[in-house]
Amino acid sequence: MSITTFVIISIIKSLAVVGVLLTAVAYSVWLERKVSAHIQNRWGPTRVGPFGLLQPLADGVKFIFKEDLTQPHVYKPLYIAAPMIALVFAITSISVIPFGNSVSIGPWDTYLQITDLNIGLLVVLGITSMGVYGVALAGWSSNNKYSLLGGLRASAQMISYEVSLGLSLVGVLIIAGSLSLRDIVDAQRHLHWNIFLQPVAFFIYLISAYAETNRTPFDLPEAESELVAGYHTEYSAMKFAMFFMAEYANMVTVACLATLMFFGGWLGPVFGPPLLQMILPVVWFCLKVFFFMFLYVWVRWTLPRFRYDQLMAFGWKVLLPLAVANIVVTALIVAWRA
Amino acid sequence: MFHLILFLFFGALCVAGAVNLLVQSHPINSALSLIVVMGSLAAEYLLLGAEFLAAIQVIVYAGAIMVLFLITIMLLNAGKEERTKGSRIATLLGVPGVLIGGVLVAWTLLHRSDMGSVPIGALWGDPKSIARLLFHDFLLPFEVTSVLILIAIMGAVVLASRPETGARAARKDG
Numbered sequence: 454m455s456i457t458t459f460v461i462i463s464i465i466k467s468l469a470v471v472g473v474l475l476t477a478v479a480y481s482v483w484l485e486r487k488v489s490a491h492i493q494n495r496w497g498p499t500r501v502g503p504f505g506l507l508q509p510l511a512d513g514v515k516f517i518f519k520e521d522l523t524q525p526h527v528y529k530p531l532y533i534a535a536p537m538i539a540l541v542f543a544i545t546s547i548s549v550i551p552f553g554n555s556v557s558i559g560p561w562d563t564y565l566q567i568t569d570l571n572i573g574l575l576v577v578l579g580i581t582s583m584g585v586y587g588v589a590l591a592g593w594s595s596n597n598k599y600s601l602l603g604g605l606r607a608s609a610q611m612i613s614y615e616v617s618l619g620l621s622l623v624g625v626l627i628i629a630g631s632l633s634l635r636d637i638v639d640a641q642r643h644l645h646w647n648i649f650l651q652p653v654a655f656f657i658y659l660i661s662a663y664a665e666t667n668r669t670p671f672d673l674p675e676a677e678s679e680l681v682a683g684y685h686t687e688y689s690a691m692k693f694a695m696f697f698m699a700e701y702a703n704m705v706t707v708a709c710l711a712t713l714m715f716f717g718g719w720l721g722p723v724f725g726p727p728l729l730q731m732i733l734p735v736v737w738f739c740l741k742v743f744f745f746m747f748l749y750v751w752v753r754w755t756l757p758r759f760r761y762d763q764l765m766a767f768g769w770k771v772l773l774p775l776a777v778a779n780i781v782v783t784a785l786i787v788a789w790r791a
Numbered sequence: 792m793f794h795l796i797l798f799l800f801f802g803a804l805c806v807a808g809a810v811n812l813l814v815q816s817h818p819i820n821s822a823l824s825l826i827v828v829m830g831s832l833a834a835e836y837l838l839l840g841a842e843f844l845a846a847i848q849v850i851v852y853a854g855a856i857m858v859l860f861l862i863t864i865m866l867l868n869a870g871k872e873e874r875t876k877g878s879r880i881a882t883l884l885g886v887p888g889v890l891i892g893g894v895l896v897a898w899t900l901l902h903r904s905d906m907g908s909v910p911i912g913a914l915w916g917d918p919k920s921i922a923r924l925l926f927h928d929f930l931l932p933f934e935v936t937s938v939l940i941l942i943a944i945m946g947a948v949v950l951a952s953r954p955e956t957g958a959r960a961a962r963k964d965g
Binding site for chain 2: 615
């Protein structure tokens, strides 16, 4: 493949992935509103389009036309940069996620993934760990005590749960023997999904992922009953929408990672003509990700919020020792078998 | 060629961040400049081919340690530092000292013949070989370092803990 075709294919792939991601973000907001409404015996959005399907579009237009307030007491450079930091890192982290097998269009063969790195998983973890800055700086630069408390809570919580999140994935890495997400999925062929081999790790990952994305029951950074709206109290219009989009983009990434690490990624029954064989893996992948997104919403509207000291104690005293124990046991079994 | 341009760009960014770290008077801006330094160092590692090291640099330094710096600054609500004129001796001796030191280092690096140079992208360090080095060839120093860190953590806990009675009372309240 020459450099030019490589660049062109990369650009096309990047545009497609970002486009799909942003659409997924918009419709996960719709999903959230719809499911929460049905859980509470309401209808949710019904007016704009069939089943309210055009509601995300209307919301987007509304966000753009709202007045963009900037309070006089904020520290302006960081106040403006913070939502951008949050959104940029949330979107970038999708870049190494593989969606399916390789496809061939005419003479070109390409993987359904922007780029395949042999440290793919570490790249995702690294980029999501940088996302903390958006929230922390938003809280600090707003110069408001609620925002500051929200920002502090968010950064402390995200650092704490990142440790158990990272450690929960080590067991999977020991089994797969690679950091490349593509190799990890390939190691799960014939229904050797890691959910069966690493159930403890999966639940640690799932819980930590809720905390990482600041979702209920871990949404202390924006707990409205005590902090007004937490770190984004002073934000309005598109700047607020950027935080919102970053949160949902992070959810999508975390759901993709759960699918790839524990649920065999795009693996599933593949049959039929060549075109169908190309599409089916992507369909399986999307279905699994959708399941996790639904689970997110379901949990949010079912469970109440933690208290902050409970949250910290749970992270450090329960999840972390469990994750370490899981690594030791997995390593021992793998070494014994070898 | 493209790699070289990127390498020089991130090198310049790294130095600019380091200078900005010293020049800024607000602690938050200094901390953010340090993050830029860490990030561009990671990019340099990546360009040299050491992917694992680059990822770890971002996760550990930029993603975790610097967040702790930031939390500390936010918690203390540290304001702007006052600009002082500085001592005269520091200016008189410091600036020539830095210049001479820099020239010396550059000269030694350029004129040492036994030092091999690494072409861009050739510093191959995959996770497996790094793991073999850490957990096989250099196991003892690695474990001793971890004990050292443990001692530091225990020291921090002792220094930060409240007096015995106060801590117990607080635990009963909680």
